[in-house]
Each structure stands twice: as structure tokens, then as C-alpha cells.
Amino acid sequence: MSSTLQKDQASKPSTDRLAKQKKLYERAMELIPGGTQLISRRPTRFAHGVSPIFADRGKGARIWDIDGNEYIDWVSGIGSIILGYADDVVDDAVKSQIDKGTNFSITHELEVELAEELVSTIPCAEMVRYTRCGGEACAVAIRIARGSTGRDKVLFCGYHGWHDWYLAANHVEGNLNDHLFSGIEPTGVPKGLTGTCFPFPYGELAALGELLEKHKGQVAAVIMEPMRSELPPEGYLAGVQKLAKEHNTVLIFDEVSTGFRLSEGGSQKALGVTPDMAVFAKSISNGYAMGAVVGKRDVMEPAARMFISSTYWGEAVGLIAALTTLREIKKRNVPKYLLGFGEQLQKELNAVAKETGMPVEMTGHPIHPHWSFTVEDAEQKAILPTLYVQEMAKRGNHGYASFYLNASQGPAELEQVTAAAREVFSLLVEGIAKNNLKSMMECEMQKEYFKRLVR
Numbered sequence: 001m002s003s004t005l006q007k008d009q010a011s012k013p014s015t016d017r018l019a020k021q022k023k024l025y026e027r028a029m030e031l032i033p034g035g036t037q038l039i040s041r042r043p044t045r046f047a048h049g050v051s052p053i054f055a056d057r058g059k060g061a062r063i064w065d066i067d068g069n070e071y072i073d074w075v076s077g078i079g080s081i082i083l084g085y086a087d088d089v090v091d092d093a094v095k096s097q098i099d100k101g102t103n104f105s106i107t108h109e110l111e112v113e114l115a116e117e118l119v120s121t122i123p124c125a126e127m128v129r130y131t132r133c134g135g136e137a138c139a140v141a142i143r144i145a146r147g148s149t150g151r152d153k154v155l156f157c158g159y160h161g162w163h164d165w166y167l168a169a170n171h172v173e174g175n176l177n178d179h180l181f182s183g184i185e186p187t188g189v190p191k192g193l194t195g196t197c198f199p200f201p202y203g204e205l206a207a208l209g210e211l212l213e214k215h216k217g218q219v220a221a222v223i224m225e226p227m228r229s230e231l232p233p234e235g236y237l238a239g240v241q242k243l244a245k246e247h248n249t250v251l252i253f254d255e256v257s258t259g260f261r262l263s264e265g266g267s268q269k270a271l272g273v274t275p276d277m278a279v280f281a282k283s284i285s286n287g288y289a290m291g292a293v294v295g296k297r298d299v300m301e302p303a304a305r306m307f308i309s310s311t312y313w314g315e316a317v318g319l320i321a322a323l324t325t326l327r328e329i330k331k332r333n334v335p336k337y338l339l340g341f342g343e344q345l346q347k348e349l350n351a352v353a354k355e356t357g358m359p360v361e362m363t364g365h366p367i368h369p370h371w372s373f374t375v376e377d378a379e380q381k382a383i384l385p386t387l388y389v390q391e392m393a394k395r396g397n398h399g400y401a402s403f404y405l406n407a408s409q410g411p412a413e414l415e416q417v418t419a420a421a422r423e424v425f426s427l428l429v430e431g432i433a434k435n436n437l438k439s440m441m442e443c444e445m446q447k448e449y450f451k452r453l454v455r
């Protein structure tokens, strides 16, 4: 996007800029409960009124909304895009598979080929099952762990999807507060599942040990996000593994969010701790619907005698998309690229913050950095993330205050985001000084901020 185009887009009133999509959103709200399929895609999670709502297309690092506005997508399809939108290599492989048929009454050879790829790449993978998305992969993993151990209880840390086994935790009020977002009601989840699923705090081995003792001999699985945007404390994951072993419980890493950004073998390879099982989705297939449950033979093999079955888990588009994406991640050395790009992004954006005097710092691991607003005043602190999202969207940068990187982001995106941040921070610094941030709001305050224990 040229800087003239960026200025034009920023100066257009958002009612004009988003005219078509605002009307369409009214229709969506009439027809679709909640308006979107994914909570993280709800317009109220961005700057509702200014941020784009409906995508028309994407290519590389960029997306276009249905009103024709162009943006760099800094959240990469909420983490599902790792190579870039409409990647030619992945899409060509998908298109040629479409020409050959996609879902058959007999199984497809790609199931085995992808399993071999996963087993040769991910440390804990000796056997493999597939799903279509991350929440489903977590549910399958929990079923397998329960079936393999003959136990019912689950200890968890992080976000693991929408299924009953997980949301049941909130039949005891507040259990998900630090893991999902506060105030969530487990409406529709059977109360009979109360007391089957318990949270444990990230980084605190003693708390996990106490829970395992309290439910001794009953815990089927310890499932956790091994990291999100910070590296785990030294020795923590090894400590979790030791506790899980002592209690004969299955350790599952949920790598749906981190995926293959940290290493081509998943974060377990980079972090040096091999769990019993792991789940992957999102970046495994560059946006196509696909998920995988992988694990050690002794835990996975009993799944052959469990009823875990779906018509679409062996559908060939997801399989070929995953196989091609995983090969391209290796070929292009994506983890190394993302690390370098993320470091550069952090360095340049932090320099802009300093230069403009903006009380904000970009922290977190470079593959998943996020802004921390350091202003003292509580009201200003609450408004700033929404205003940041609002002003960046007007300048062609879509996202939250945290970033998911992809390999199509490069020097042009770096230049555009730093130029936009320079303008936006200057505006915000003035708003802070004059104490008139509220009057700068052209949108609703962000809602349902996805509060994660595992940052």
C-alpha cells in the first residue's frame, strides 16, 4: 500500500469506508447467533465501527475487505496462516487435489504420507489421528487419554477449545477466568461433568503437584499450552513432565496456537521437552481446515478400539494442504525467518515508541510479540488498546495489540507498520497529555478481551 493510499484510507470517515460491511453485519446479526463462528473474529474484539468486518480476499501478508480497503493482517487469520495468504505452492497442490476428488468411500494415501511426515518431524509423534480443527483435536486427545488410562479427570492450563470436557470446568465458577476469559457461562454443558476438569496455574509446579496428589490415581491427562508469547520458566516443562510421569498421567501439549512458528518440529522440539501427546491445527495447513493428534505408540494405539470417527477427518484437501505446508515450512526455513522478522519488528516498533514518547513496550517472544501499555492512569490504560487498534486499522494495519507473524510479512510491511505506528503514537501521546483519549474513540470499546494465563 502506498503512503498516499494509506493517507486516503485513514482520512475517509469509517461510515463510508465500511459502508457495505456495516450493512452486511446487521444481516449477519439477524441470521447468525453471535454474528461470527469464531469469538476472536467478532468485530467487538477489534475496534468495532472502524476495523474491517468482512474479508473479500487475501494474498501474502495482506487482506482486502468487501469495501475494497487493504490491510496488512497482523494476526494472520488468527494464527492459521503461517506462509502467507493464498500461498501459490499450497494452493496449487490443493487445486490439483480438487481436480482428482476430495472425499472418498475408501481411505486416501495422503493419510499415510502426512502421518509419516508428522512422525519424522515432531519428537513425540509415533502414531497420528486427524481432525479438522484445534478444539476437536483437543477433544480427541482427551478421549484417547481417558480411554488409554481408564481414568476420568483432566488437569489443564490454557485455552483448549469449546467442547464439554473443557467448559465443564466452569461449573465451578471462575475456573476458566485465567485461561479463557472471565465471566464465561458453561451454558449447555452437562452439570454431570462437574468435578471432572480442573485448572492449574502456569509456571507453578507446586500447585500442579498438589492437584495431582489431591486427585491421586484419577487424573487421565495433564493438558497445557507449553507456551504462548513468553518462553516458559527454566526447568518448568521438565518439572511438569516429571510430575506427570510420577502420577502415570498422560502429558499433552496443546500446540494449536504456537504451531510450527518456533520450530519445524513444533514448540516441543525447540523447548526440549517431549510430551506423551500433542495437538496441532491452525498453522499446520496454512488456513485450510485441518488438525492432528500425535503421540507415543502406547498412548495412541488403544484409540484403535475407541469410537473416534468422522467422515471428514480423512478428506484430501486438508491432508494435502497440511503435507505441503509442513514441507514448505522446512524448505523455506520459516521458524528462522519468523524469529529474525519478529526481532526486527520488535526493535523498530519499540524505537518508534521511544521516539514518540509513547508509554508502551513491545514484549514477548519475537514469534508472538504483544504491546504492553505502561501508562499509569487506569482509564487511559483501558482505552489505549482499542484506540491503538482503531487508528492502526485506519492506516491499513489490522490486528489486536498482539501479533501472529507469517512468512509473507517482509520489509514493505515493516516499513508500513512503523510509519503507521509513528503517526498513531504521536496522536495518542497528545491525547494522553490533553487527557482527551475518550473523545478520540470512533468505535466501541473492545469486548471479551481474550485473557490468557499462558501469555
Ligand SMILES: Cc1ncc(COP(=O)(O)O)c(C=O)c1O
Pocket (backbone or CB within 6 Å): 133, 134, 135, 136, 138, 158, 159, 160, 161, 162, 225, 254, 255, 256, 257, 281, 282
Ligand atoms: C491453544 C489452542 N487450543 C485450541 C484452540 C481451538 O482451536 P480451533 O479454533 O481450531 O477449534 C485454539 C484456538 O485459538 C488454541 O489457541
